[in-house]
Amino acid sequence: MNERVIATAPGTVWFVGAGPGDPELITVKGRGLIERAGAILFAGSLVSETATRWAPAGCVVADSKDMTLEQMSTWLIAQAARCETVVRLQTGDPGLYGALIELVQPLDAAGVPIAVVPGVSSAMASAAAAVESLTLPEVTQTVIFTRVEGRTPMPEGESLEALAAHHSTLCIFLSITLMGKVTAALLAAGWSPDAPMVVVHKASWPGEEKIVRGTVATIQALCREARIVSQSMIIASPNLGARQWTTLAKSKLYDASFTHRFRRASVPAADLVQDTP
Numbered sequence: 300m301n302e303r304v305i306a307t308a309p310g311t312v313w314f315v316g317a318g319p320g321d322p323e324l325i326t327v328k329g330r331g332l333i334e335r336a337g338a339i340l341f342a343g344s345l346v347s348e349t350a351t352r353w354a355p356a357g358c359v360v361a362d363s364k365d366m367t368l369e370q371m372s373t374w375l376i377a378q379a380a381r382c383e384t385v386v387r388l389q390t391g392d393p394g395l396y397g398a399l400i401e402l403v404q405p406l407d408a409a410g411v412p413i414a415v416v417p418g419v420s421s422a423m424a425s426a427a428a429a430v431e432s433l434t435l436p437e438v439t440q441t442v443i444f445t446r447v448e449g450r451t452p453m454p455e456g457e458s459l460e461a462l463a464a465h466h467s468t469l470c471i472f473l474s475i476t477l478m479g480k481v482t483a484a485l486l487a488a489g490w491s492p493d494a495p496m497v498v499v500h501k502a503s504w505p506g507e508e509k510i511v512r513g514t515v516a517t518i519q520a521l522c523r524e525a526r527i528v529s530q531s532m533i534i535a536s537p538n539l540g541a542r543q544w545t546t547l548a549k550s551k552l553y554d555a556s557f558t559h560r561f562r563r564a565s566v567p568a569a570d571l572v573q574d575t576p
């Protein structure tokens with residue numbers, strides 16, 4: 300009667316953030332999915348160790364390095380017809396510079412269910428490596444994730460110079476080979492040549508991480524000297540180096556004179572301001 304070929308119910312393709320490099324920086328949920336995956340497609344050398352460390356025996360593991368987008372979606376669809384759990388493993392968080400939507404669309408069109416598991420972005424891992432806070436009270440409360448224009452053009456209004464005009468924290472991805480452009484944009488936006496910058500190469504990679512501290516004026520030469528040419532996060536922020544500051548505006552959340560939802564003030568304050576933390 301029914302002449303359609305009915306495929307077995309397809310498995311789910313999980314887009315999992317592998318974290319920034321250290322295989323232990325994957326989420327518990329992501330690791331659990333890898334441990335029961337029938338197939339894993341990983342993105343490049345950065346995440347291969349995570350894939351191979353937690354994958355079960357018999358799991359089909361492939362590197363997407365040499366595949367086109369179409370080959371990747373074809374591979375994922377074929378694996379989803381065969382096994383219940385398919386993992387697409389991406390560096391950091393899948394929602395940042397990861398071609399997530401381009402891969403989800405063909406899976407949607409093929410009727411393959413998908414889900415995304417977030418990951419620790421290299422921006423977070425780089426700040427952690429350098430013991431920096433991306434936000435600080437009364438200095439900057441804003442973080443911009445961006446890149447400079449390379450082969451991918453920047454949308455209108457998103458030049459680094461325009462974004463840097465906010466003088467907030469900038470986490471600049473994919474731009475280590477364009478450091479000259481980065482520092483020129485900061486100077487054009489009014490940053491001082493003495494403003495601090497930090498570059499973290501291979502954040503969280505055991506034994507391979509490098510941290511270079513400098514200023515807008517010096518960072519390019521320092522990175523060149525350290526032979527840093529790939530896999531690096533550039534951070535420019537008025538918060539950098541705050542660990543050494545002697546004058547610091549403290550967060551109201553832990554202020555003894557400040558009352559909030561979870562704690563009453565233990566000392567009276569002259570001008571108590573109720574605020575949501």
Ligand code: SAH
Nearest residue numbers: 391392396420421472473501502530531532
């Ligand atoms: N989705 C990833 C970003 C992928 S784009 C994330 O959330 O981190 C690749 C860029 O990320 C690199 O050019 C570099 O700027 C940055 N990056 C990735 N891993 C890194 C690491 N371990 N240390 C420093 N930067 C890293």
